[in-house]
Amino acid sequence: MPPLIKHFFPRNESFGFEALRAAGYSNSGGADVAEVIAICSRIPSGDEDAWLREWKAAGDRAATNAKMSLAKANTPAARDAFLRASNYYRTAEFYRRVDPFNDELSKSLDKLGRTSFCAATDLMPYVTKSVSIPYEGTTLPGILMRPDRSDQPGPIFILNGGYDSTKEEVAYSVGASALELGASVLAFDGPGQGQALREQRLFFRHDWENVITPVIDYALAQPFVNKDKIVLLGLSMGGYLVARAAAFEHRAAAIVLNDGIYDFGSAFRNKTPAIGRYLIKNGWDRTVNFVIHRMEQLDTGFKWGVSNGKWVFGLNSKVDVLRSVEKYTLKGVMENIKTPTLVLDALDDHFLKGQPRELFDRLTCEKEFVQLTREEGASAHCSVGANARLNQVVGDWLMDLLSRP
Template structure:
């Protein structure tokens, strides 16, 4: 999709489009997004934070006023939008030396989402804590009604930089509308556990998903025989990795599919893959370190990705972040271990992971579908912002048909 704002910074434009996409499920209003973006100085992270935070404060204040005056629906809608705007405000503040403003903005995002959740009657949205290795993972349980009826269930998580709360705009209420129970959570490295518990990403995601499924199976509204897992963005490699070893899943959805993040780390390093990996993991590689610094200085996507990556991976250098990506892979026969029917989504103009969905699809030996989203449809960007109703409809149509085949 053509960059309508921030013509010289693809990352700023993508994040603006991301907020626009949340209009579809109540997470933004067009005028609020455009007016905020118009005040932002391109390439200036402080300006980005200041303007999004100001919009979030204004919208949340109006929601609080509406609630106090006895207007719960207006308050709910305002809190939802404010939650997304606070999320956007802190987006560029992460690095190995994290800006202290990011904790406050993140906490406000969660507070506003929970205020909105409490005002829903249908669906019912309940904050939950999922037991995990001596601690808990934060999440939300969406129930379609109070009947306690077991329903097909979607477990959903975000990826490299998104929140559990944001999954509301990426398909949670849409699943409820179609008769599913939904369990959304933040895993290690994702915002809740990273901000408040210091948990960083781990590649063996099956050790995250297994306790989440254990928890889901205790919920009366979950049909244990029809549990699907949906992973968004970097979740497109995490969820397939989990499904390769956790065979209680009835279906897997990768939005969009990823096969080998290490490929991104080595693609600009001369020599063979083996030589590139050795350099990335070496005790010292001054020329490579300089090359990463140069890339960050000239490429806004690299600047953000490396800074955020050091934060979520818990490492101190750009090279260490790129080395960490080598472990996030489905090579070596891992993809081939997936048994459940799998949907791999692909975006025509993905600026982050072009070509990876096809690689994952080609290596799958389970029942599989490759679903392509195009620029002409307005759905060609990574994870299809700007065409959420279209993409979610196609994804859930596939899931409806797939789980119907497993109905007792």
């Protein structure tokens, strides 16, 4: 188990990573580190019911404290408490994957997380609004944040989350840094993500250019967007999605892949023994589903990954998740990426180790590779827990690139 992930839950990799992920938002007001330590101290390793109970209690406490501060006109404290509530509610809901569409508690926690985030943005100095992005006869939900009300054209960061993130999470984990740099931010939930999944039942698709192109169309229709300074930033699985889109959509000035992914299916294939891959290929679904069930009893992260896959891909069988992810590869298309690209790598990534380097080595465009280190506390997947250092590296690269004549 990667050393950073051991800190909160030494015997449960998934719990350890998700706790570090939640704690990492402390640099943008979304957590208090000591509070996260206290929350985790009350959760037995692997106990998903206790996980939900303690994180929800923390969200409720933060929301109550936010309202108390708001009543006393203590706006900064209320803002940060609402951000903590949003983060903690999202974390509480994380393992509710039996039937999220019909799970009232799952839906309630998701709504609490979104409304808490909205309450926080109401107390920020930025111009924030919920937007609907036209997409294939419907719309995608988004959050548009601007440094001010000026229509002077400037850069915009389009934030693309991953396998389980939401637009609210990426808006405060990445958006705060972008806004301070003077850029606007557009965070959105695409098919398979957040509100688009829960409320519209839009499921993931591997041909993500069909998602990013209308999002860029929407951004370009805004008077305050400089068409030459559009940045696409993909987080986690978003590292595949943005790269796939960039092979067909060339209007961005820069793309940032955190972490870079050439073959998303490898995250599941690495957990599946050779005999399992043979059985999947030859249609032994009942046998494979039985094996998956036994593996889930031993590995919290594997159980969550497959259960989440059933939901986000819109599938009825767990073995079909292992089949579906095989489409999420850049083989045969990545040579078409022309946009300057920053590929980030986390040394101890327990999901997709080695994928950033494989992607980087295959890129033929202008590119840069940065591997953040254990000494910086930045070696976990997507460098969670080291957001300040991560944002510094991304910001330095983008400011240099976007300042070119």
